[in-house]
Amino acid sequence: MAKPHFHLHNHPDHSHLRWSRAIPPVLTVPSGSEITLELPDGGGNQITRENAAAGTAVASFDVGLADPGVGPIYVEGAAPGDVLRVDFLALEPTVDYGWTAVFPGFGLLCEDADFVAGVAAPRIFDLGRPGREDWVADRGYVVFRPADGASGGEEIRIPYRPFLGLVGIAPAEGEHSMIPPLDTGGNIDTRALGVGSSLYLPVKVPGALLSLGDGHAAQGDGEVCGTAIETRMRATVRVTVEKGKSWVKSPWVLTAEDAAAATAAPAGREFMCLGVDSDLREATRKAVRGVVDWLEAEKALSRADAYMLVSIAGNLRMCEVVDMPNYAIGCAVPLGLFVASPVQG
Structure with a gap:
């Protein structure tokens, strides 16, 4: 028997900007379902080719709109003490570009003189389109082009490793920012979560209330400047409720x-x-x-x-x-x- 398959589109009514069990679900699915989601990028689609080229993208960026989660999704049968397994089946950019930016006051070196004011112009990466010679999934890499054009005579190729930076379920209590990770997941920015991987999350509320977002075309461990190659993403996942894994206390x-x-x-x-x-x-x-x-x-x-x-x-x-x-x-x-x-x- 085919597994149930659901679709969730990127719509203002389908996303949220805080973690809370009080947010009503936008979709209810049985355990074992597959779900395809259209996801905004980690900046809430605020950075574009146009405003990056104009040099206004960072100055006009509203951090309050960052890291939106699409959901919540209520998974039938999930109860506190259970584990929600999320299998990543497919990941694909839905636009032909990604971006990386350095924002004021954010990132590991945000207090260094070189970065305290941020960097005015984000870097834009060409991802191409399916069926064209420049399609990143076929090419297997993203070209990094320094702002000054200097690269020591070499082309800098970043391996294409798509994943979702934000995957989490509702905490037991309280209302929480989307930006810091939690024991229930969220903005964990863990690049091992590519196609073929699985994430296990400790369920704290009935239905688990799963949300996803923050598509990345590539990222290093740590995401040290605060952003990866951010891009809008189409993701297909399978969600399964598992019992008897009391050792799962965090992702x-x-x-x-x-x-x-x-x-x-x-x-x-x-x-x-x-x-x-x-x-x-x-x-x-x-x-x-x-x-x-x-x-x-x-x-x-x-x-x-x-x-x-x-x-x-x-x-x-x-x-x-x-x-x-x-x-x-x-x-x-x-x-x-x-x-x-x-x-x-």
């Missing part, structure tokens, strides 16, 4: 298959816990504790063995370091570590 990422290493499933894949906190060290502790909890619950390791395994085989990643006041630090475990024991003769 978890199952990375996509690595085609170069796919000699034996699940080679090349990683499972990553995101620790979210306003203190960098505590965010890191939360990520490591999350992996220790998982290894204890799912792999039957003692906490001591789990802790030592993370130390010798786990990988820490600074996934998000600019959406203050919270950091998102990832702790990833390669799933290729776990190999079936040989049959004893």
Whole structure:
């Protein structure tokens, strides 16, 4: 039987600018459904080719309209204590450009003299169109062109790695900004969430109330200047309610298959816990504790063995370091570590 498929278009009535369980859902779907969404970019479509060329894009930018989420989507059967799994099936830009900007007071180096006032002109990246020679999905890279035209005689090619920066569900209480990440997800800006990956989120309210947005054509870990290659995106996801995963207390990422290493499933894949906190060290502790909890619950390791395994085989990643006041630090475990024991003769 075919899975139910739903469509949600980018419309003012279908998006919101705060996290709250009080926001009514715009769509209700059963667990296991696939949903295609038309998403605005992370700037709320405020930056265009035209205002970037005119040099007015940054000065006129309203941060209050940033990081809109399309939703909420009520998933039937989701209850507090459950986990919502979001599988990323397809991601495609819906415009022929993306942009990167440096805004005043935002980004890791916002207090440096070079950046305290921001940078007046965003960089515009050509993404092309499907069916044309310049289509980024076929080309596989985005060309970075410095503002002064200087590149040392080389073309700078950024690998095309589309993902959604904003994927989250409603918190248990309160009203929260869209910009900082939360334990329930949100603006986690984690580039491992490409096609073929999965995100696990701890459900806090009935129906989970899922929202998505902030399409990226590419981003480095940390998104250090505060923006990636931002673009409007069409995304198709599958949502599934899962039970019995009490160790999921914050976002978890199952990375996509690595085609170069796919000699034996699940080679090349990683499972990553995101620790979210306003203190960098505590965010890191939360990520490591999350992996220790998982290894204890799912792999039957003692906490001591789990802790030592993370130390010798786990990988820490600074996934998000600019959406203050919270950091998102990832702790990833390669799933290729776990190999079936040989049959004893």
